[in-house]
Amino acid sequence: MRTTLVAVAAAATLSCAFAFVPSVPARQTQRSTIRMMAATKPKVTSVGTDDKTEVREYFNTEGFQRWNRIYSEDGTVNKVQADIRVGHQQTVDKILGWLQADGVKGESICDAGCGVGSLAIPMAELGAKVAASDISSSMANEGRQRAEAVLGKATARARCSFSTSDLEALKGKYDTVTCVDVMIHYPTDKMQGMVSKLGSLAKKRMIISFAPKTWYYDILKKIGELFPGPSKTTRAYLHTEEDVRKALKAAGFTVRRTEMTATNFYFSRLLEAVRE
Numbered sequence: 001m002r003t004t005l006v007a008v009a010a011a012a013t014l015s016c017a018f019a020f021v022p023s024v025p026a027r028q029t030q031r032s033t034i035r036m037m038a039a040t041k042p043k044v045t046s047v048g049t050d051d052k053t054e055v056r057e058y059f060n061t062e063g064f065q066r067w068n069r070i071y072s073e074d075g076t077v078n079k080v081q082a083d084i085r086v087g088h089q090q091t092v093d094k095i096l097g098w099l100q101a102d103g104v105k106g107e108s109i110c111d112a113g114c115g116v117g118s119l120a121i122p123m124a125e126l127g128a129k130v131a132a133s134d135i136s137s138s139m140a141n142e143g144r145q146r147a148e149a150v151l152g153k154a155t156a157r158a159r160c161s162f163s164t165s166d167l168e169a170l171k172g173k174y175d176t177v178t179c180v181d182v183m184i185h186y187p188t189d190k191m192q193g194m195v196s197k198l199g200s201l202a203k204k205r206m207i208i209s210f211a212p213k214t215w216y217y218d219i220l221k222k223i224g225e226l227f228p229g230p231s232k233t234t235r236a237y238l239h240t241e242e243d244v245r246k247a248l249k250a251a252g253f254t255v256r257r258t259e260m261t262a263t264n265f266y267f268s269r270l271l272e273a274v275r276e
Contacts (some may be wrong), residue, residue, distance in 0.1 A: 059136035060136050061138075064138040064139060067116070071118050083265040084266045087263035087265070087266025088118065088181070088266060091180060091181075091209060091259075091270060092119050092180070094261070095270070096126070098272055099123065104123065104128040105127030106129070107128050107175040107176060108131070108176075109123055109128045109130045109131070109175065110131050110174040110176070111130055111133070111178045111180075112179045112198060113179055113181070114133060114134045115143065116146060117143030119180055121146060121151065121160060128176075129159055132161065133170060135165070136164070137164040140163060144162040167179075167194060170201060173202075174202060174203065175205075176202065176206070178207045179198055180208070180209045181209055182194075183210040183211070183239060183244075184237055185236075188243055191237070191239055195208070195247035195250075196250065199253060200251075202275065204274065204275055205256075206272070207271070207273075208273075210244055210268070210269055211236065211237070211239065212241055213239050214238075241269060241271075244271065245271075248271070253273035253275055253276065255271050257271075258270065258272070
């Protein structure tokens, strides 16, 4: 899900978060992040089916309303949400830059966890044929409406389909598989299976993002858990780059390009891996 989950900040505000160690973290940013985490301590749940059910329910209800505002030009967002919007768009732009450099016109792309189509729609504008899916029907339906508004109904239906599907249930073969701001919902043991599943769909490459696990944000999360705060409906999982690279290697892929997005409240590691 594009939730991006997007960030440790997202985990803080919307239980979707990414973590990255800034080279010289400002004192003010540290205090803000700690307060944010303290105010939004994630709910402790079991993993697997329960996590999946909670993610689906969250992004069909409250989560959909929040993230739909963030991934739009809606002005009714707070400072943290506005910053996450900027960070997420930076990640999308980096992916589009890779695709434009390589040329994707006529290629097939599976966008797993498409959210409201923030990446799927511009990929279709580049001439790719995109199969976008999300576990949330609310997200997928919004993406479909946005695609029709941007591309026109005829072009949208020809180039950019939207469906409601669990990632593990996806089928088919695609030149490229993208999965952005989704891994945040998968603990390490489940993440490896997720990467393997995505790899089985990709003929040429995968482009994935994840919340990098670092000592800095591990400490901030632990500090946040010491303070009382409202529980969230989903958990946020961080991953070491080493673990993600190992999962890609096991799936038969080698990392070719990397990027990092780090704003005040959005932190995302981006990897492009090609089939060996």
